[in-house]
Amino acid sequence: MDFSSKLLEQAVYEMSQLPGIGKRTALRLVLHLLRQNENQTLQLAEALTNLRTGIKFCKNCHNISDTELCEICANPNREASIVCVVEDVRDVMAIENTSQYRGHYHVLGGKISPLDGVGPQDLTIQSLKEKVKSGGVEEVIFALSSTMEGDTTNFYIYRQLEEFGIKTSTIARGIAVGDELEYADEVTLGRSILHRIPFENSLKN
Amino acid sequence: MDFSSKLLEQAVYEMSQLPGIGKRTALRLVLHLLRQNENQTLQLAEALTNLRTGIKFCKNCHNISDTELCEICANPNREASIVCVVEDVRDVMAIENTSQYRGHYHVLGGKISPLDGVGPQDLTIQSLKEKVKSGGVEEVIFALSSTMEGDTTNFYIYRQLEEFGIKTSTIARGIAVGDELEYADEVTLGRSILHRIPFENSLKN
Known part of the structure; x- marks a missing residue:
């Protein structure tokens, strides 16, 4: 693609580095941002920068967290x-x-x-x-x-x-709740029979 | 969705404001950025900011341009x-x-x-x-x-x-080069007959 602007080209290139986003989609997204209020782009850029530079991982469970210990690990x-x-x-x-x-x-x-x-x-x-x-x-x-x-x-x-x-x-692997048996794949159906559970247990939930 | 981090939530929210990108896709993109080198995110954020704040439009044709007059308009x-x-x-x-x-x-x-x-x-x-x-x-x-x-x-x-x-x-509206007549829609085919051109003209290109 032959861009009329280096700024546009650079933005499209960086956007197209994301997975599943090709050059055409990137151009569409970038042109959308150009038509919107300037704030929207600046907020997106800021949110991404803040995330990437400020992100922490819980020292106990390694989940993404804003604090040293995530909410789950900190919950007694x-x-x-x-x-x-x-x-x-x-x-x-x-x-x-x-x-x-x-x-x-x-x-x-x-x-x-x-x-x-x-x-x-x-x-x-x-x-x-x-x-x-x-x-x-x-x-x-x-x-x-x-x-x-x-x-x-x-x-x-x-x-x-x-x-x-x-x-x-x-x-547990098995047939999803609400699924029809006839459409289930054999491996899943097979496992669901092998790992069957007492009927009374299934009534608990 | 219940995020474990405000930074993550904010980034996903801003990303999901783009057209065709829902919350799930936004989360996938943002997590991808987190797994990549920090530079990639910063460059993306910078390219978007530069584009949105620095973009100019050609004063003659209104095309996106880095200069006051775009390359096409400036070309004698x-x-x-x-x-x-x-x-x-x-x-x-x-x-x-x-x-x-x-x-x-x-x-x-x-x-x-x-x-x-x-x-x-x-x-x-x-x-x-x-x-x-x-x-x-x-x-x-x-x-x-x-x-x-x-x-x-x-x-x-x-x-x-x-x-x-x-x-x-x-x-000109008409049958695309390489297309089969039988698959063309009636309006297009109809127009292509109404607006037929002298055969010699079609040989020029």
Whole structure:
């Protein structure tokens, strides 16, 4: 593309560095900003700068936080003895939205993925190991997405924590509530039969 | 969504103000920036700020430009007597890419669209009228998109320029090069027959 302005070209280039945003979409977004009030652009720029320079991670669970200890870890009503291992802040938000979990989290910051150059040392696994080693943790729940990378990461952490003899569990895989059996994939349906639960338990919720 | 950080929430909110970007996509983009080098975010913020505060519009054609007179208007090899009326800088870029046009442009900054609250006074129509009035313009080419708003805008400008007795034309509508007739819509095909051109003319390019 042949831009009539270096400023425009630079803004479009930087915008198109975002995932899923090509040059054309970037140009559309930037032209939208130009038609809006100047404040909108300045606020966007400021919010991004503030976030990137001021962001903190909870020293206990590594979740994004404005304070040294995140709200969940600082809350005395949450059970510190249960730790749910998740990939990133989106998973924390998703689980919090269910209002079904009262324990702590441990945010890995990714999944082991050799293809993307992400190894165990790039994640917060060592910190989880130390947390368990120092005592007080009774159960670790694996809640990573059910992909090759997720399963690999689960297994790696499982092996790392084996020596401490704590309880480990993984979230249930099965047919989604409201889904029709006939459209479920075989692996999921198969697992949902293998890991069936007593009927009375299903009445509790 | 319940964010663990005000900084994160603010950045996601500002990002989701962009057209076509919802809260979820905004969160994905912002988390992507957090995983990248800090420079990437700062450069994006700076490019947007520079663009919004430093942008100029060519005083002659109203195209985005870093200088008072854009490169096209400042180029003595371009014919100032032909003015192509377009909606925004994207159309200028598209036409420039064809290398088929050697005249000047006039960027309207939008189309007349009562539903969106855009009237003639919001566009650069008055400036076009003055340009024509002051002489030197022989032909005005309408190159707005072929929609209700585009046609309305074309007609409005046409009526405004009528008194000056200059030549007005509109870009040809027809079957795209490489397209099959059987898949063309009836209006386009109908127009392409009504506005047929001498066969020898089609050989020139």
